[in-house]
Amino acid sequence: MLSLEDVGKKVDEKEKFKIYxxxxxxxxYPFIETLYAKFFGSHPVTLSNETIELLINRDYYxxxxxxxxxxxxxxYNDNKFVYSFFFDRKNDFYLVNINxxxxxxxxxxxxxLxxxxGKNSSEIVFSIFDCLIYEGNDFxxxxLQKRLEVCQNFINLYKNVDGFKKYKFKIQVKQMFKSYGFYQVYSEIxxxxxxxxxxxxxxxxxxYVFxxxxxxxxxKPPSLNTVDFLLRKNKEVKNCYELLCFGKNNEMIIFDHFFDFEIEEDRGRNVKESNKIKESNINMKNDLYRGEKDGERDGNQNIIPEDKNKGDMKKDKEDRQRDGNQNIKQEVKNKGEMKKDKEDRQRDGNQNIIQEEENKGKINQNDEEFERKRIKISQDSRIQDKTEEVYDGKIGEFVFLNNSKSIDLNDLSIKDGAWSLLKIRNDKNTPNSFKVIINIMSSIEENICFEELTKHFKNIKNGWNYRILNHLKR
Structure with a gap:
């Protein structure tokens, strides 16, 4: 996994504040934090049905x-040497070059970064997409158009200078397109x-907004819309972590919980519950949710009694459980049918969209499969090894799975939806805020898949051309 230590040396606290x-x-800008070094780079918000209107009514790249x-x-030039530093979201500076x-x-x-x-090698790249200071002047x-122009001027002037060739990374300007070119960008991923x-x-x-x-x-595809939480180990429940975020006045609050269950390969995909939860549920009628064997479940899930493997369970108890699970299976089935109906409607409504782009590729009928194929995720940062079981105090990137189950610690019942840990964010030391998380959850619920986004292609392009015509008439 790429680290800033691969390209530079971390600066100590005293020197860091001087640079800042x-x-x-x-x-x-007087409102930027001056008491300590704090990353002030601009942060985006998740695209929603409401903010799509901005793409229609304003010029975007x-x-x-x-x-x-x-x-x-x-x-930075101190008249003797030129120093180059990277400043990251963990509020640290790394010296990457002196010349x-x-x-x-x-x-x-x-x-x-x-x-x-490549086919036989790899190269570290710093891709510039904005400029805040140019030749000592606040830009x-x-x-954005002027800011990008000076970015390209910088590359053109210095790309062949020997001093810059000593960097451990290549510097380039990220390619931008007019907003309606999103289909072209996506098709070339x-x-x-x-x-x-x-x-x-x-x-x-x-x-530029700080x-x-x-x-x-x-x-992002709905299946990849993620939230960053601070993980804190729950002292009462084994393999349970509290998911913390910023609330009002920047205090930490518990948003939800994450259960780091182990997978038993010899039993298909059965979940082994923590000892604490087992003890708490020994007399409950409905035990913790466990997946059926892969060959039997066909997408449906049951709540399986904890003692089923003992072989001496009474038949009438098994019958009651099967009866009690019919509604659960029917609910899952209904959800699947609703999803299929929605996908059918989306396909039917998109037959005539983006005719001018047809030569660049067709949209896959399966939204999620198509988006996962297009979007490349860093596999080396995913959670793949159980040596990373202890996440206490780390920032984790999570995705919310509507079709999974979790545990409500208030009454130890099973609830719909669960957080799945994608990776540990070594480049961050703070979680998202409560407001940001709610916005992301709303976006996930809106389900703005790429095919949904393409429905707005013509309006986005027509809006751009309309503004050009109005400008020419002035």
């Missing part, structure tokens, strides 16, 4: 969302040499 102060003095490390690149052979000013770029994987108040997890829409005629930006939009 130099940056905010150049930016001339779209680019692919690289799955790497978000950093700011700060280049006295180049004479340039001060710069601050926003971008993503990632690995490009954050300029519109398979050809990327790096990992990708969605699209980013950036407003053109707007200054922190959360409600007009900067990110899109």
């Amino acid at each position: 102060k130099k940056i905010i003095e150049k930016l001339n 779209v680019c692919e969302k690289s799955d790497g490390i978000r950093v700011l690149l700060y280049i 006295n052979n180049i004479k340039i000013g001060t710069y601050l770029f926003d971008g993503e 990632y690995n490009d994987f 954050s108040f300029q519109n 398979d050809n990327l040499a790096h990992k990708n997890d969605g699209l980013i829409f950036t407003p053109v005629y707007q200054p 922190g959360r930006c409600y007009t900067l939009l990110k899109w």
Whole structure:
């Protein structure tokens, strides 16, 4: 897995604050935190049905969302040497280069650091998508078009300078498209040499926004819309973690729980409950949810008694349990039928969409399968090894699975939906806020799959062309 230590050396706390102060003095923004170094890069919000209207009514650029490390690149000239630092979301600085052979000013770029994987080798790339300081001047108040222009000017001027060739990474400007070009961007994701997890829409005629930006939009397939929680081990229940987020006044609150059950390979996919939960449920009529054997369940799940394997359970108890599970099976079946009906309606409503793009590929009829094929996820950061069982104090990236089951610790009953841990976020040390999580959950419920997004293609393009015509008439 890529780390900033691969390209630079971490700066100590005292020196870190000195660098940070130099940056905010150049930016001339008094509201930026001055007491300690805090990452102030712009953060997007999840695309929703409401914010799609912004894409129709305003000019946006779209680019692919690289799955790497978000950093700011700060280049500083003290008249003797030119220093280059990466500033990450954990509020740390890394010295990546010192050089006295180049004479340039001060710069601050926003971008993503990632690995490009070739056939026989890999290359670390820093892809710039914004500029805050250019040649010592605050550029954050300029519109995106002007900010991108100076980014490209920087690359053109210095890409062949010997001093920059000593970097352990390549510097380039991320390719941008007009907002209605999202289909082209998405269709070419398979050809990327790096990992990708969605699209980013950036407003053109707007200054750079520090922190959360409600007009900067990110899109991911619903199945990949994720939330970052702080994990804290539950002291009362084994293999249970509290999922913490920021509430009001930045205090930590418990949003939900995550159960790190072990998988017993010799029993298919049965879940082994924690000892604490077993003891608490020994006399309950309905025990913890466990999956049936892969060959028998066909997508349906039962609540299986804990003592079933003993072989001496009374037949009438088994009959009562089977009867009690008919509604559960029917509910799951109904959900599956509703999902199929929805997919059918989506397919029927999309027969005539994006005719001009047909030569670039057809949309797969299965939304989730198509999106998973297109979106490249960093496999080396997924949870694959049980040596990572202890997550206490870490930031975890989670996806919510509507079709899974979890445990309500209030009454130890089974509830619909469960959080699944995708990876540990080593590049972050703070979780999402409660408000952000609610917005993401709403987006998941809205189910804005790519096929749904394409329904707005014509309106987005027509809106862009309409604004151009109005501008020409002036």
